[in-house]
Amino acid sequence: MRIQLLPSTFDGQGVATLEQRLTCFLIDDCVAVDGGSIAIALTNDQRSKVRDIIVTHPHLDHIASLPIFIDDLYPTLKEPLRVHATPEVIGLLERDVFNWNVYPRFSDLKNDYGPVMEYVPIPLDSTFRVAHLDVIAVPVNHIVPTVGLLVSDGQKSVAFSSDTAETEEFWRIVNEVKELDALLIEASFPDRMSKLAAVSRHFTPASLSQELKKLNHNGMDIMAVHLKPTYREEIVNELNALNIPKLRVMEPGKVYSW
Ligand SMILES: [Zn+2]
Ligand SMILES: [Zn+2]
Numbered sequence: 001m002r003i004q005l006l007p008s009t010f011d012g013q014g015v016a017t018l019e020q021r022l023t024c025f026l027i028d029d030c031v032a033v034d035g036g037s038i039a040i041a042l043t044n045d046q047r048s049k050v051r052d053i054i055v056t057h058p059h060l061d062h063i064a065s066l067p068i069f070i071d072d073l074y075p076t077l078k079e080p081l082r083v084h085a086t087p088e089v090i091g092l093l094e095r096d097v098f099n100w101n102v103y104p105r106f107s108d109l110k111n112d113y114g115p116v117m118e119y120v121p122i123p124l125d126s127t128f129r130v131a132h133l134d135v136i137a138v139p140v141n142h143i144v145p146t147v148g149l150l151v152s153d154g155q156k157s158v159a160f161s162s163d164t165a166e167t168e169e170f171w172r173i174v175n176e177v178k179e180l181d182a183l184l185i186e187a188s189f190p191d192r193m194s195k196l197a198a199v200s201r202h203f204t205p206a207s208l209s210q211e212l213k214k215l216n217h218n219g220m221d222i223m224a225v226h227l228k229p230t231y232r233e234e235i236v237n238e239l240n241a242l243n244i245p246k247l248r249v250m251e252p253g254k255v256y257s258w
Contacts, residue, residue: 001156002028003182005225007252008037016041016253019229023062025160025184026050031131033149033160035066041253047073052130054122054137055085056162057146058092067103070117077111080118084130086137088145090119122147125173136173140164142201150174156258161185163226165201171214180217181258184250186226190234202226205238212244221258223250 006024007016022036029046032038032053042050047069055063070081085093098105106117124147127134134154137147142163148170149160159174161167163186174180188202197204203211212222222244227235236249250256 001151001153001158001181002255002257003158003184004255005250005252006037006041008041009229009252018252019232020225020227020252021061021229022064023226027133027151028131028153031133033151034062034162035069036061036064039065039068039072042069051079052082052084054130054135054149055083055089055093056149056160057142057144058089058096059144059163062163063093063097067097067106070106071103074106074109074116075111077116078113080115081106082118082120082130084120084122084128084135086124086145086147087121089147090121092144093119125169138169138173140170141167150177152177156181158182158184158258163188163202165198165203166207166211168214175214175216177217180220182221182223182256183215184223184225185211187224187235187239188226188228190231191238193231205235205242208239209242209244220246221256222247223256224248225250 004026008022009017009019011017023034024036024038025033030049032050034056035053109116122128122137127136134152136150140146140148146162148162150173151158157177157180186203187205187208189197189204191204191206194204224239
């Protein structure tokens with residue numbers, strides 16, 4: 001399984017930088033987990049292949065350019081873009097984003113070939129299929145309805161925490177899988193901001209290391225993501241100081257293979 005955290009910040013020359021301001025993971029060039037930077041950082045080849053987007057929650061950093069992506073592809077789509085999300089999240093996207101005020105309600109629109117966007121409601125706690133992947137979604141502990149994901153291609157399994165603070169169910173499904181190849185987990189704030197992390201339901205390096213005690217697997221890669229750009233250096237130093245084997249910060253733009 002190949003996974004890329006799409007870049008979301010570029011310098012004056014248009015070169016991607018390490019700061020992560022938006023969240024969008026691309027799996028095997030065809031399935032996206034969240035759509036923060038989906039319209040601004042895909043290659044043309046990727047843009048022609050991505051037709052499935054799993055939305056973990058409706059926070060702007062996870063959906064910011066999703067409406068633009070659909071708009072972009074509107075005239076050329078020969079099949080609808082499928083937005084996979086829980087019914088709760090679908091309701092929020094329809095009410096607050098695709099509401100004819102912020103942007104068109106694409107799920108009601110057609111081009112010459114047919115519908116351009118459809119919602120695929122996802123179940124909690126049972127496996128569903130997205131392209132060639134088997135996915136399980138479970139609620140995590142964030143301030144809006146949010147799911148963490150376990151994604152498998154039949155050979156490799158990767159877990160995505162999405163945005164969360166201390167949580168239980170996620171670890172249950174992650175611990176149930178026979179082998180875990182990678183865990184992508186958020187680390188949003190430095191330790192000195194633990195109060196803000198708690199009220200906004202995010203991890204700091206200290207709370208992340210506590211949380212990892214719930215994990216029964218060993219030897220997998222642990223990729224820290226969602227580091228707030230303002231505190232990036234501080235968070236990186238605190239993560240390094242934890243001395244957790246195979247824990248590193250995921251680099252935007254780089255393709256990781258498991
Ligand atoms: Zn969030
Ligand atoms: Zn976020």
